Amino acid sequence: MITCVEGRHRQVRGRYTADTVTVYQAYPAEIAVPALANGRFVAPFKRDRMTWIKPSFLWMMYRCGWASKPGQERVLAVEIRRSGFERALAAACLSHFDRSLYPDRDTWAQRVRTSPVRVQWDPERSLRLGPLPYRSLQVGLSGDAVDRYRNAGQCSGLQARG
Numbered sequence: 192m193i194t195c196v197e198g199r200h201r202q203v204r205g206r207y208t209a210d211t212v213t214v215y216q217a218y219p220a221e222i223a224v225p226a227l228a229n230g231r232f233v234a235p236f237k238r239d240r241m242t243w244i245k246p247s248f249l250w251m252m253y254r255c256g257w258a259s260k261p262g263q264e265r266v267l268a269v270e271i272r273r274s275g276f277e278r279a280l281a282a283a284c285l286s287h288f289d290r291s292l293y294p295d296r297d298t299w300a301q302r303v304r305t306s307p308v309r310v311q312w313d314p315e316r317s318l319r320l321g322p323l324p325y326r327s328l329q330v331g332l333s334g335d336a337v338d339r340y341r342n343a344g345q346c347s348g349l350q351a352r353g
Contacts, residue, residue: 200325201312202326203327203328204328205248205327206246206248208273209273210274212276213246213269215244215251216242216251216267217251217263217264217265218263219263222235227346230345231344238334238337240333241309241332242332243331244329244330244331245327249316249318250315250327250329252316253320257320267346269346272343275339279332279336279339284299284303284309286303286310287311307332308332309333310328310329310331312328313329314327315327
């Protein structure tokens with residue numbers, strides 16, 4: 192289980208209800224359009240690579256350059272069950288070694304090999320996309336975690352305008 196002892200420095204920031212969490216992803220039109228038409232991820236979306244979801248809208252917009260980067264022109268808002276999100280976090284490991292959580296690199300590496308979920312904390316962003324002094328969560332899903340996500344999420348589209 193991932194716990195935050197640093198208070199507000201590391202926090203899951205995003206849109207949520209008692210039952211759902213909205214996460215964001217940026218894709219090219221060839222993945223986003225079928226996902227929107229079907230309300231979930233379908234081909235050509237592939238499950239064989241890690242897919243990163245971001246609860247922070249501003250972090251997503253920073254990452255995709257306000258939907259201007261090649262292959263990231265469409266931003267999807269994906270509403271997922273909060274219970275599934277929390278289950279994924281409970282199974283997660285950090286994407287990098289942290290000696291305060293793992294006794295040694297080998298233990299961490301073993302956890303990385305066996306966990307379908309990774310987490311990392313990145314600087315939150317302002318409206319102008321400058322870094323803020325606190326961090327927001329990014330969650331990487333692979334294997335079975337991707338299958339649960341793509342079959343359970345409800346996709347809707349966002350459009351960024353310059």
